[in-house]
Amino acid sequence: MKIDKLFIYDNIDQQLCKDIFKVLSCNSLWIMNLNNDVLNMVVTDQSIWGDYWDKKYYLHDPILNAESNNDDAILNSESTDDAVWEISLGTDCESFNQCGFLYDLYKIFNVEEFVSIQKKIGTENYCFRFFTKNNRFIFMNKLLNDMAIIKHFINLMINKIQVELPKQRAINTLSLKEN
């Protein structure tokens, strides 16, 4: 799969996002929608997105690899053994606590952890990536005990996105990856 277009928009239900953040003890959310080589992004915090974009962390993000988008799954920073992504994240032994996306998240944004929830609907892949500034384990507890609520939120947001996306596509177009 080749990703050649990126759309970013923030016209989502911010209040509902704030409500789910309170439930999950998290602070920020990206919704990545990958459909036919096009990546559509919904972000509630432009600053984290800017860092991820400027430093090209997306190039090694396993969520954006076709191979890893085949199944519904929940992934945290420890879930993948993809060596390149580990270096990019900074979880490999050499760069841990020195550089990488996780380092930036903690040092610049005070973010402790992020968890990605992938959901496949037909030919589309959705990834809901929640960021938290709190104890990562508390956040994971919520994932274990409140998945029914999270699923309800995800389904609701997907329904909204499917209506909103066609309207928003003209707004913000950028080249993401070169051929």
Added chain:
Amino acid sequence: MLTDEFFLGTKLYHNKLAELCKPLADYLGITQGVYVNIDKNSRFFGIYTHSGLGQRVVEEEYYKTDPFLVHPNNIHNGFALDNASTEQEFKDTFLYDATINFNCYHSFVYTEKTSDGGYYGFAFATAKDNYRMNNRLMNETQIIKKAIRDLNNKLSLVVEKDLQENRMDFATLKGDLFHQQKGLVFNEQSEIKSKIHFLEKAGFLGNSGDQSFLANISLSPQEINCLRIYLTTHSIKKVSRDLNLAVTTVASYVENIKNKLNCNNKNDLFEKGEILCSLGRL
């Protein structure tokens, strides 16, 4: 001595518990397991698969600050990662010792109320380089919950007599903290309010006029037991077997629950049931 009574289950059954845990241990890469059962009268029975760890708990009196061992009123149903605990003393003592000296780097507990008003729980731990456990836990929560419940059913048959005759007075051993300490799995009222607020705003309650559904829902204790097991087994037969009830009785309970929750179909029941779990109602 009370500490001898505390250690009795480990002395008798640590190998048996390890044997029964083996399928789950192999699947998750678990290296240690703990079983506890505390009834409504604060009487304890517990087993550590690693008798050395059990011994250390006794020697260092770690049971005094362990939030896994609290009064049944102070613990709810569900999962919790030990590292999520905000209790510094527990983290600095037992958790630190278990991590450094017993290779328990990642650990989680699952607790569930019993029909007699007490609770049972299992704690599992694994080594530093095993990320499989947390990953599978996140992705296969319902399957693992079912496996733990099956494990409890099997173990209960083995220790049935001990649960009747060999429990110890844990409130005396632990002291005041037994009644005061919040359990590892605990739904704060403020968290429940946030969830209800979200569900209302997210339209979960629909337009059927059942805005008071969450606040006023009233299931009998037996209906709660049925629903809790039905959510993980999806089988009326298995519920009837677990609760020792006739299939027709369970089917009738399930029908009542569906009506009380305004469910249109089975999927609706499962969704609302899981939400009730999240709200600490099951």
